[in-house]
Amino acid sequence: MRTLISTDANFDQQLTELLAFETVNDKQLLATVDDIIHQVRHQGDEAVLALTQKFDAHPAQSMQDLVLSTEQLKQAYDELDIKVQEALNTAAARIESFHERQQQPSWDYTDELGNRLGQKVTPLDSVGIYVPGGLASYPSSVLMNALPAKVAGVKEIIMVVPAPKGELNPLVLAAAYLAGVERVFTIGGAQAVAALAYGTQTIPQVDKITGPGNKYVAAAKRAVFGQVGIDMIAGPSEVLVYAEGEAEDNADWLAMDLLSQAEHDTVAQSIFVTTSEAQLKAVDAAISKALSILPKADIARESLQNRGALILVKDRQQGLEVINRVAPEHLELSLNNPEALIDDIRHAGAIFMGRHTPEAIGDYCAGPNHVLPTSGTARFSSPLGVYDFQKKSSLIYCTQAGSKPLAKVADILAMEENLEAHARSARYRSGDA
Structure with missing residues (x-):
């Protein structure tokens, strides 16, 4: 050292x-990941199954072999040693309690002209959480990703977790049950990220992907950003x-x-x-x-x-x-x-x-989230939180009287930017047309 x-x-x-x-700048890595994403986009389930068999040596013969039911998750939870079950419950309760304090309400106010302005906070419809598997299993990552999404009000939380040779850590499944995850697919790597981003015949497309993974996962998340949201490149x-x-x-x-x-x-x-x-x-x-x-x-x-x-x-x-x-x-x-x-x-x-x-x-x-910015990105990034599973819409509601003075300002600025239609649109409201 x-x-x-x-x-x-x-x-x-x-x-x-x-x-x-450098996390994801290797040219060969990026080329491999691009090829995997292309296969999943164009071949769907067929590609996901083949890639999972190839990279994870998974014995699955069909996509249904990669799907875990709620009953399986509950069974894993019920079979935990009581001390482990209590520890998992304590952790979940503390994480949920902390993140409940991050809730951001919608708000609005009325300005001096009588116009109503504000912000509407809405949960995402669906998110995919990636949980690492393989050499190590992280039930804590399940809780840290799923519980903030649950607190935010996300309707559908889908989890993907690799299962090399078909083996899974029961504690990961128990954590998924405790966190309210209802759909789990035993896939990992770039193919899991691609499946969540674009959807397949079996795996639904999500709005955002969160959670840490290896360099292939990180590169895939960067590649699909824009198609879906991501939390960070970990x-x-x-x-x-x-x-x-x-x-x-x-x-x-x-x-x-x-x-x-x-x-x-x-x-x-x-x-x-x-x-x-x-x-x-x-x-x-x-x-x-x-x-x-x-x-x-x-x-x-x-x-x-x-x-x-x-x-x-x-x-x-x-x-x-x-x-x-x-x-x-x-x-x-x-x-x-x-x-x-x-x-x-x-x-x-x-x-x-x-x-x-x-x-x-x-x-x-x-209680606070353990999904954190790495590689110096704490200069401009924050821990994963409820706010990552919500989006904001601006609210603008002008009265007839309140619209006129603002329309005059918009008219002037639009003309300075040489945008005639903008100016005329505002002018109709100001009464100067």
Whole structure:
């Protein structure tokens, strides 16, 4: 795991190189994804079935073999160990409670001319949520995508989840049942995204696709954007842990917080930033010790070697500069007074404040969404929320009297833009025609 020191002459270049990562710009990847999308658009179910058999080694012989019923989802939930069932229910309740507070009501007002202006908020008709499968299964992703859609009032929530060799994690199905998902298809990859975007004989077309996936999923979401909405182009998971060597810090805790991201993927990113050289060395040693006990140590080790870093900064101000430069998906502030930094943090997907708020709690059950902007996109993006499953329409209702002064203004501006029909249309309302 590399060490960067902010006072080094080439620190800025080192940081740039550390953060450089292209998610979906590989030409061969994009060509492969375009071909898959083309097959699904023109061959529908036939292509989806063939591609699922090819890429997932799924034993399905027909599309019906890729459809899960509500009864199957309920059975998976009913068969959960009671402790797991209770944990899933607790997480779902907290996630739903948080997102209910994001509801945006329609509103309107009457201006000084007597005209009514406002905004109508409407839920999307249908959404498709992509849940990763394969090497890992994420029931938490089901809850984080489906529950905000449910709170928003979406009528139809369709879930796709890959099932390599036909195998599925029962907890994923149980989470779908708990979240109110009624239609589930055991497909994944670019073919699942294409099927949701364009529809097939079996799979309905949706209005928006959300949820994380591998590079093929990310590339497919980018390719179908415009045909449908998408939440974001998600890159590998990332965390930045910031500390200042305070006496209460525990190097083992901090090391495990970094490893909790590194174990996700060999291209996940874990960055530790501190003002204390002694703490940097202690965390480095703690990471080495922890790697000896983790089941996914090989993945975590490669992740840390590929994209991880320990960064020593001279003071808090420089630490804040690094945080805002990285714009991390997850930011942990291991400090006695984390609130003191909040006003100066401009870019972060989620901010975990204090030593007792590890990112892992946010992944599962704190309440806020764990679908977050990655790869520096926290500079202009927000966590997934209820607002992602709603659309807004402007309301404009002019009275006869209130229309006249506005029509005069529109007439003048339209003529300046050389749009004669616009000007005449307004002029009819102003009485000057």
